[in-house]
Amino acid sequence: MKTSVKRALTVSACVLAALCAFAYLVYALFFGAGTLKVAARYRLLAVDKEYVIDEKDAHIGEDGLLYVTGGEYESELSGRGFMYETLRYLPDAKATVLTAHFESEGRYVKLADVSSPSGFTARKGAEDRDGDSLTTQFDLSYKDKKNASQEPVLLTVYAYMGDEAAVLQDGFEPATFTYPQDGSNKAAAKAKISFDGWIKQDGEVTQVLLSSPYESAFICAEFTCPENYDAALLQLHVFETVSRITPGKQLHKLVYQFKLNFLDDSRWEYLLKGLATTLLITLASGCMGVVLGALVAVIRSTWEKNHENMRPGIGKSCLHFADKVCGVYLTVIRGTPVMVQLLIMYLIIFAQASNGTVSAILAFGINSGAYVAEIVRGGIMSIDNGQFEAGASLGFGYPQTMIHIIMPQAFKNILPSLANEFIALLKETSVSGYVAVKDLNKGGDIIRGVTYSPFMPLIAVALIYLAVVMFFTKLVSLLERRLRSSEHRT
Amino acid sequence: MSTERNPKAPLISVRGLEKHFAGGSIKALNGVDADIMRGEVVVVIGPSGSGKSTFLRCLNLLDRPTRGSVIFEGTDITGAGVNINLHRQRMGMVFQHFNLFPHMTLLKNMTIAPVKLKGVPKEEAEREALELLERVGLKDRAYAYPNQLSGGQKQRVAIMRALCMHPDVMLFDEPTSALDPEMVGEVLDVMKNLARSGMTMVVVTHEMGFAREVGDRVMFMDGGRLIEQGTPEEIFTNAQNPRTQSFLSKIL
Numbered sequence: 001m002k003t004s005v006k007r008a009l010t011v012s013a014c015v016l017a018a019l020c021a022f023a024y025l026v027y028a029l030f031f032g033a034g035t036l037k038v039a040a041r042y043r044l045l046a047v048d049k050e051y052v053i054d055e056k057d058a059h060i061g062e063d064g065l066l067y068v069t070g071g072e073y074e075s076e077l078s079g080r081g082f083m084y085e086t087l088r089y090l091p092d093a094k095a096t097v098l099t100a101h102f103e104s105e106g107r108y109v110k111l112a113d114v115s116s117p118s119g120f121t122a123r124k125g126a127e128d129r130d131g132d133s134l135t136t137q138f139d140l141s142y143k144d145k146k147n148a149s150q151e152p153v154l155l156t157v158y159a160y161m162g163d164e165a166a167v168l169q170d171g172f173e174p175a176t177f178t179y180p181q182d183g184s185n186k187a188a189a190k191a192k193i194s195f196d197g198w199i200k201q202d203g204e205v206t207q208v209l210l211s212s213p214y215e216s217a218f219i220c221a222e223f224t225c226p227e228n229y230d231a232a233l234l235q236l237h238v239f240e241t242v243s244r245i246t247p248g249k250q251l252h253k254l255v256y257q258f259k260l261n262f263l264d265d266s267r268w269e270y271l272l273k274g275l276a277t278t279l280l281i282t283l284a285s286g287c288m289g290v291v292l293g294a295l296v297a298v299i300r301s302t303w304e305k306n307h308e309n310m311r312p313g314i315g316k317s318c319l320h321f322a323d324k325v326c327g328v329y330l331t332v333i334r335g336t337p338v339m340v341q342l343l344i345m346y347l348i349i350f351a352q353a354s355n356g357t358v359s360a361i362l363a364f365g366i367n368s369g370a371y372v373a374e375i376v377r378g379g380i381m382s383i384d385n386g387q388f389e390a391g392a393s394l395g396f397g398y399p400q401t402m403i404h405i406i407m408p409q410a411f412k413n414i415l416p417s418l419a420n421e422f423i424a425l426l427k428e429t430s431v432s433g434y435v436a437v438k439d440l441n442k443g444g445d446i447i448r449g450v451t452y453s454p455f456m457p458l459i460a461v462a463l464i465y466l467a468v469v470m471f472f473t474k475l476v477s478l479l480e481r482r483l484r485s486s487e488h489r490t
Numbered sequence: 491m492s493t494e495r496n497p498k499a500p501l502i503s504v505r506g507l508e509k510h511f512a513g514g515s516i517k518a519l520n521g522v523d524a525d526i527m528r529g530e531v532v533v534v535i536g537p538s539g540s541g542k543s544t545f546l547r548c549l550n551l552l553d554r555p556t557r558g559s560v561i562f563e564g565t566d567i568t569g570a571g572v573n574i575n576l577h578r579q580r581m582g583m584v585f586q587h588f589n590l591f592p593h594m595t596l597l598k599n600m601t602i603a604p605v606k607l608k609g610v611p612k613e614e615a616e617r618e619a620l621e622l623l624e625r626v627g628l629k630d631r632a633y634a635y636p637n638q639l640s641g642g643q644k645q646r647v648a649i650m651r652a653l654c655m656h657p658d659v660m661l662f663d664e665p666t667s668a669l670d671p672e673m674v675g676e677v678l679d680v681m682k683n684l685a686r687s688g689m690t691m692v693v694v695t696h697e698m699g700f701a702r703e704v705g706d707r708v709m710f711m712d713g714g715r716l717i718e719q720g721t722p723e724e725i726f727t728n729a730q731n732p733r734t735q736s737f738l739s740k741i742l
């Protein structure tokens with residue numbers, strides 16, 4: 001047994017490796033290596049809407065500007081009109097802030113000068129970094145007076161850090177600084193922004209956002225970079241989407257992707273913990289399904305086989321009622337999508353507790369119970385009536401006959417179907433993410449949401465599911481062989 | 491218990507037994523009265539579909555009678571509130587198709603009921619089962635599975651399985667009908683030995699030789715009724731009822 005498990009593991013590992021190699025080939029063929037990719041996420045706080053631009057090809061022009069092209073990107077521009085609209089209707093545009101998170105392969109980007117399409121520029125001055133604290137000087141200017149207000153302009157700085165802007169947004173007070181008018185044609189001011197205690201030294205992405213009520217929002221982005229990466233410059237015109245970037249050292253595309261998706265910030269832990277959660281939900285709900293299914297199957301087959309031969313009385317009425325209840329259960333559960341059942345469990349039945357994992361275990365357990373019940377019932381009905389009669393004639397009561405004589409034979413017959421049901425269940429649990437369960441699929445999802453690169457996390461998740469399923473399939477076939485050899489059935 | 495006080499009372503007493511199937515449209519038993527005395531070997535004969543099996547199955551309530559009573563050792567076991575399982579422990583049954591448990595060894599087939607139902611220690615039950623197997627020449631197959639046996643061997647084990655419960659009566663429903671001819675003898679031998687040991691037996695069979703040799707009484711059934719009964723001598727040589735005569739003339 002032990003050696004067979006070992007062999008099953010080895011086979012799974014080999015297949016996994018082969019699939020990885022194949023996936024790499026496909027990836028290298030279709031995506032090439034070393035092209036520059038840009039992904040962006042715009043968040044319009046006024047309407048709390050997010051615009052996501054998937055990873056796009058980009059290239060650096062001879063002018064040193066970074067050009068991003070792509071159909072989806074163009075369509076994102078339709079959001080631009082919307083943004084102007086928002087500005088017009090919300091002159092107190094403090095709320096209108098766009099954030100962008102630009103990343104280029106093999107590089108991180110450093111704080112840069114920015115200018116808006118209408119000529120507002122923020123030029124970065126001295127930068128003073130002391131441990132976790134960063135102070136940056138900005139020279140702010142208008143190109144043209146008509147854009148400048150006569151009144152002092154209040155600029156607001158929003159600070160975001162890392163991946164989870166929403167979380168950090170709560171944690172930091174907006175820093176404000178005033179911007180006095182000197183009456184001259186060119187409005188200019190110096191601003192000094194200090195951040196204390198939240199800029200991490202290594203690898204954290206930080207975004208600094210400036211907004212003015214008279215400007216369409218503009219952005220300067222600051223990324224601190226890990227020591228082993230070259231810094232790059234990025235200049236971003238929000239709506240013109242042209243960035244300048246100086247090339248730095250490039251990592252091989254695949255290595256970079258792997259590092260980004262799995263190694264950075266220990267992101268592989270999402271997959272590992274996700275797998276553990278997936279297995280927990282599957283095993284727990286699988287056990288529940290088998291118990292529930294066996295119970296329902298016994299009730300239904302008992303009624304089916306015996307109701308004609310039973311004396312009328314309270315026992316018969318109870319059994320009839322139980323049979324009817326089981327019938328309704330089967331109809332309802334098999335007649336509705338498991339996804340809907342899961343949401344009902346989470347949002348209605350467990351509305352108070354809001355426990356995703358427990359909801360998922362119960363929902364999937366109840367769901368698979370219905371399918372197991374039909375399998376077990378088939379197994380029981382396939383046992384020759386003579387077995388029931390032999391048991392009864394020896395003096396076994398119906399439940400004892402079931403336990404000692406019928407069920408062991410029925411379970412042996414239906415083991416392959418039960419295994420299939422279990423494997424289907426394992427895959428079905430991948431929708432648990434909808435009820436805030438961080439299962440394997442959701443783990444991949446989280447990584448994707450951070451890195452904006454779908455390939456690696458999705459393929460990794462798929463391969464892990466595949467490996468687990470193959471492992472269980474192998475295990476079941478071993479078990480089956482053992483059971484068969486212990487019986488000598490002809 | 492009452493039978494111990496009154497050994498003359500029948501072991502099983504059947505009164506007005508009726509069994510209907512399919513909602514009353516099939517009357518498999520149509521009012522049967524019969525007594526089976528302790529130590530008696532009763533052979534039930536009759537044409538196919540005459541209700542022999544149903545009669546036998548009503549004795550231990552595998553088929554619940556539609557009407558009438560079955561009094562076993564002084565208790566009407568058709569009554570409400572009777573725990574039929576306790577009574578079945580004392581009524582062994584042997585089926586046409588053996589109905590051994592295919593997932594258990596022969597030894598387990600024979601010991602599971604005494605161990606689980608009577609609380610007999612496993613070692614003791616196994617010792618007894620092995621003795622019984624030895625008596626029918628199957629001791630060396632104790633750890634084989636039923637599907638590794640011939641039909642005759644299976645039926646012998648099935649008889650031994652019932653005997654392990656020390657029943658007061660053994661019911662046989664055509665125990666040799668599913669066997670190849672050359673295996674009939676070995677099963678009948680076991681049954682004959684059992685009859686000689688004083689076991690009360692009700693045997694549905696077409697083996698008239700068996701009926702003649704060990705039967706104390708022969709019952710002839712037809713159309714769900716007990717048409718005629720008597721000693722083998724009376725029935726086989728001097729049947730009164732024309733239906734009995736016509737049946738016997740066909741099979742003898």
Ligand SMILES: Nc1ncnc2c1ncn2[C@@H]1O[C@H](COP(=O)(O)OP(=O)(O)O)[C@@H](O)[C@H]1O
Binds near residue numbers: 511512517538540
């Ligand atoms: N479970 C059943 N359902 C319906 N009819 C049955 C059932 N068992 C027996 N019968 C009918 O009852 C009659 C007697 O059957 P049975 O006792 O098996 O006869 P025998 O054993 O003498 O051949 C037959 O007509 C048979 O078709």
Ligand SMILES: [Mg+2]
Binds near residue numbers: 542543544664
């Ligand atoms: Mg019959």
